[in-house]
Amino acid sequence: MIGLKNWKRWAIFGLLGLCLSWLISCGNSPPETGKAKDPEGKATIEFWTMQLQPKFTDYFNGLIAAFEKENPAIAVRWVDVPWTAMQSKILAAVSSKTAPDVVNLNPDFAAQLAGRNAWLDLTDKVAPEVQSEYLPNIWKASTLNGKTFGIPWYLTSRIAIYNSDLFQKAGIAAPPKTYAELATVAKTMKEKTGKYAFFVTAAPGDSGEILESLVQMGVKLIDAQGRAAFNTPEGKAAFQYWADLYQQKLLPPEMTTEGHRHSVELYQSGQTALMSSSPEFLGNIATDAPDIAKVSVAAPQITGSTGKKNVAVMNVVVPKDTNKPDAAVKFALFLTNPENQLSFAKAANVLPSTTASLKDPYFNKVAADATPIDKARAVSAGQMKAAEVLIPTIKDIKSLQKILYENLQAVMLQQKTTEQALKEAEQAWNQEYASN
Structure with missing residues (x-):
């Protein structure tokens, strides 16, 4: 069992292991968290991200609206949590069995809670053909003891x-x-x-x-x-x-x-x-x-x-105690599908974790007058075939x-x-x- 002191130390682990959200975020405070009530005839799932408001407010509002249109029986409540508060909040929520239904974390921290059996086992919840849409080395980063505890989302590579x-x-x-x-x-x-x-x-x-x-x-x-x-x-x-x-x-x-x-x-x-x-x-x-x-x-x-x-990964996990597992997994897969990953990667200047998204010219075609960041993005994307999470996923x-x-x-x-x-x-x- 990991003590509270060790949990706090995780907040400073590795620039690339933990800084992905910091690189693309701003620092507004989130609304108060807490389980949302289901409107009549709908199942409401709660989705937590790490410090992505207000820069990506329009993006997520649009993505959620698109998901709800495709899935009229499901409503999504989005809660954005400050980077520095996420680990303590999710730890407290998991311990009290009040966790949200879908959470954005990094595999290192998520693996610690996976070791405590906090997340839904997604091994049989995600079809093999869907799993194959993600970069194989990246998918492995969200596995522990042969079980899948998360779905890859966005990446950076040094x-x-x-x-x-x-x-x-x-x-x-x-x-x-x-x-x-x-x-x-x-x-x-x-x-x-x-x-x-x-x-x-x-x-x-x-x-x-x-x-x-x-x-x-x-x-x-x-x-x-x-x-x-x-x-x-x-x-x-x-x-x-x-x-x-x-x-x-x-x-x-x-x-x-x-x-x-x-x-x-x-x-x-x-x-x-x-x-x-x-x-x-x-x-x-x-x-x-x-x-x-x-x-x-x-x-x-x-x-x-x-x-x-090296590659640093952000993933999404589904807490084991969710009472809407199917809806939660459906939303997690929608959030991280190739089309939506490509859209978010362009908006946030990160890399997607799906093979189809990485094939887009945005990541591998560099104009003669490209900016230094555009050139650097192509260098980074070109590393993905050899990229993997180098440090073992252990708690x-x-x-x-x-x-x-x-x-x-x-x-x-x-x-x-x-x-x-x-x-x-x-x-x-x-x-x-x-x-x-």
Whole structure:
């Protein structure tokens, strides 16, 4: 059972694991939540989203009207909840059996409640031919122990954003594609310009980017039984990779204490030449650091020997205690069907999770005069074939991240050998796993 303190820590997990709604939202407060009463002759379902009003009010009002026209026996009450309040509200609602009928969450948090049997099992509720409309790797992100607990909705996939001016000054012709190339770039960049190539945080409670990099480098984090699987030659090589860069002073020393926000500050001030983010971040750079924006170029996400690319997913779930499961599933599938996904992806500048939607020219045809964000979107969409949710869908993933990051830091600071750190991390995780 996860304690309240651990639940709160999930609010800051990973820029891309949890920031999708933040990237496309505004901050108005929602109406009071609570079960709606059924009008005569209709079944009312309640639908919660995360901070999508007022920017998308017209979109959702139109979508709901279209659904109700097709399904005259069903009414939909839409409730928009602030990003910072969603997790506490849905946890309280599930605990008190007053949850809405359809909820917009991310798979990481949804998986924690799935581990408590909070969601309706959709495995047999969604026909195989409908399941096949979604990207296979993305569909798997909403499964736990062989059961489907959610339906994929919208996506983002990290790209590399690099400062072409600094790359030119360093004599580097192209951005790195792999972590092996990144190490070479980091050395050259420091020698030629005095700048760091990039920043990534190893602070235990922050971004999961390093955790994802381990998977991209071929590390298996846990086995089929949930026990540690990272104490391997691949795990040793990955730990040593980050430790070497740190000890060679090719990474900012504050990476052990500062979070992802520091990465943004360093890049926008011209102190680093590269950062990992979503395409929409180019818009933020244009506003906050226009001079840096002029020399910022999008490139594919850096990966390891596996070629795997990160993707962050938003899904919709149906609480197990709903008294209108069929109506709820019908609306969830309507919300996430290819046509509606394409419409929302264009409106919100995100990626759809359905194969048919991604084939639209909007995601793969780039005009010569396209904006930087348009070019970045095409780069991001082009990664979807190799993209997957890299971090395992387990209820206590944050504990695993903390154990690995703390031991990685110990190697960086030369407090432990790589072998010692991996062995102690393995023991710590297996002990925690055994106690759950």
